[in-house]
Amino acid sequence: MCELLAMxxxxxxxxxxxxxxxxxxGGETGPHKDGWGVAFYEGKGVRCFHDAGASASSRIAEVxxxxxxxxxxxxxxxxxxxxxxxxxxxxxxxTRELWGRYWVFAHNGQLSGFSxxxxxxxxxxxxxxxxxxxxxxxxxxxxxxxHAATEDVIRQLVQLAGSYARRGVFNLLLSNGDWxxxxxxxxxxxxxxxxxxxxxxxxxxxxVVDFESETTPDDIVSVIVTEPLxxxxxxxxxxxxxxxxxxxxxxxxxxxPTE
Amino acid sequence: MCELLAMxxxxxxxxxxxxxxxxxxGGETGPHKDGWGVAFYEGKGVRCFHDAGASASSRIAEVxxxxxxxxxxxxxxxxxxxxxxxxxxxxxxxTRELWGRYWVFAHNGQLSGFSxxxxxxxxxxxxxxxxxxxxxxxxxxxxxxxHAATEDVIRQLVQLAGSYARRGVFNLLLSNGDWxxxxxxxxxxxxxxxxxxxxxxxxxxxxVVDFESETTPDDIVSVIVTEPLxxxxxxxxxxxxxxxxxxxxxxxxxxxPTE
Numbered sequence: 001m002c003e004l005l006a007m008x009x010x011x012x013x014x015x016x017x018x019x020x021x022x023x024x025x026g027g028e029t030g031p032h033k034d035g036w037g038v039a040f041y042e043g044k045g046v047r048c049f050h051d052a053g054a055s056a057s058s059r060i061a062e063v064x065x066x067x068x069x070x071x072x073x074x075x076x077x078x079x080x081x082x083x084x085x086x087x088x089x090x091x092x093x094x095t096r097e098l099w100g101r102y103w104v105f106a107h108n109g110q111l112s113g114f115s116x117x118x119x120x121x122x123x124x125x126x127x128x129x130x131x132x133x134x135x136x137x138x139x140x141x142x143x144x145x146x147h148a149a150t151e152d153v154i155r156q157l158v159q160l161a162g163s164y165a166r167r168g169v170f171n172l173l174l175s176n177g178d179w180x181x182x183x184x185x186x187x188x189x190x191x192x193x194x195x196x197x198x199x200x201x202x203x204x205x206x207x208v209v210d211f212e213s214e215t216t217p218d219d220i221v222s223v224i225v226t227e228p229l230x231x232x233x234x235x236x237x238x239x240x241x242x243x244x245x246x247x248x249x250x251x252x253x254x255x256x257p258t259e
Numbered sequence: 260m261c262e263l264l265a266m267x268x269x270x271x272x273x274x275x276x277x278x279x280x281x282x283x284x285g286g287e288t289g290p291h292k293d294g295w296g297v298a299f300y301e302g303k304g305v306r307c308f309h310d311a312g313a314s315a316s317s318r319i320a321e322v323x324x325x326x327x328x329x330x331x332x333x334x335x336x337x338x339x340x341x342x343x344x345x346x347x348x349x350x351x352x353x354t355r356e357l358w359g360r361y362w363v364f365a366h367n368g369q370l371s372g373f374s375x376x377x378x379x380x381x382x383x384x385x386x387x388x389x390x391x392x393x394x395x396x397x398x399x400x401x402x403x404x405x406h407a408a409t410e411d412v413i414r415q416l417v418q419l420a421g422s423y424a425r426r427g428v429f430n431l432l433l434s435n436g437d438w439x440x441x442x443x444x445x446x447x448x449x450x451x452x453x454x455x456x457x458x459x460x461x462x463x464x465x466x467v468v469d470f471e472s473e474t475t476p477d478d479i480v481s482v483i484v485t486e487p488l489x490x491x492x493x494x495x496x497x498x499x500x501x502x503x504x505x506x507x508x509x510x511x512x513x514x515x516p517t518e
Contacts, residue, residue: 088304
């Protein structure tokens with residue numbers, strides 16, 4: 001399996017702290033050593049870093065840990081390969097352009113017997129994840145247009161995510177640079193940090209940050225992960241089937257399954 | 260204007276030497292300080308680095324200079340903005356997926372009054388370069404299919420490049436990871452290094468490399484640029500209107516305009 005990390009913020013914010021914690025799990029405190037990647041939106045542009053090796057010992061991951069790249073939406077993934085060889089083409093997150101925006105996708109899980117409909121977008125590598133991403137974008141192109149309301153796009157995504165989750169494990173991070181859609185099939189947690197900010201300690205590295213010294217009182221920064229990254233904060237746990245749409249650090253649409 | 264750099268090799272080869280020379284021109288020995296980017300193919304995957312600042316003082320460019328990333332095809336660009344603001348979305352090279360492959364594009368020049376046909380691929384930023392790239396891929400999708408012979412694809416690209424070059428300056432690097440297409444509208448030079456290898460000295464940095472110590476006798480490595488990067492080698496200068504298709508370090512198709 002793999003682990004996911006995303007950030008949604010109302011001001012450009014770096015991911016150094018969370019990224020440092022997550023990437024230790026790529027070969028050091030965790031087994032996800034078969035590649036890692038991260039995408040940072042900057043305006044409509046997106047900046048990606050990928051490596052097919054272990055993040056815990058990657059020179060490029062070290063630069064991303066220590067060189068603050070500021071973004072309002074970021075998506076990160078560390079991989080433990082199941083479907084598809086260890087290779088750059090199989091390394092999340094994946095990016096495609098749709099309606100003049102870059103869409104970025106990362107996935108944790110595995111589906112059995114998924115065979116996508118032919119469509120415009122095609123996978124380059126051979127993971128089921130990238131095939132699912134292409135399937136989602138092909139579906140959106142067929143059922144929405146570029147002027148569709150966000151609510152309509154999200155309704156389509158929720159239906160699709162639900163149909164995938166019925167066939168396996170499908171924990172999803174998807175962004176178009178404006179919003180961040182998160183879907184929990186089995187495992188996801190989040191935290192929103194806002195004033196008054198306090199310190200936080202990573203579980204996976206000997207690192208404490210005092211967010212108060214790094215933020216302004218108006219900042220709202222949310223982090224969404226597979227497994228909580230800090231040992232001294234309360235994380236909000238998604239329920240299976242729950243989804244949340246984040247924008248500028250806050251949940252703007254959400255639904256948890258009824259009991 | 261901008262400067263281009265590409266590499267085609269018959270074995271995975273790093274770009275550290277040429278990249279170091281080119282990136283000095285991004286704010287130090289040259290004025291191209293409005294962003295830089297580089298794409299390295301690894302198998303069918305592609306690894307990109309982009310920055311909207313000056314390459315000569317970029318921490319990420321420094322990592323790419325010193326951390327050998329081995330590739331058979333690489334494309335690099337340093338930007339001096341004319342059309343489009345300085346931003347990540349306007350920073351070359353641009354990437355799109357077509358027929359299950361990543362296509363990478365970088366361009367030097369400017370076209371007057373270019374308005375692309377609507378199509379599937381759309382620019383995210385506001386450079387004429389990215390609009391041209393989308394126009395080329397939309398054209399290929401309309402006129403070829405995924406099983407088209409390389410000759411047919413190249414014939415389409417040559418026609419398109421010629422039509423763009425009649426409307427302005429259009430020096431082009433384009434790859435699908437298998438081959439590298441280069442078109443010279445005004446300025447391009449290349450060099451092919453093979454055994455017996457010798458030393459070479461950069462024009463823009465105090466750096467000499469002895470290729471013999473870094474290669475095997477079977478290696479063939481070609482570098483294509485806007486302006487020669489070394490002071491002690493003979494570069495082959497393209498003529499305006501000339502194009503060459505490179506594969507695994509060698510020219511496999513080419514045409515120079517008749518006198």
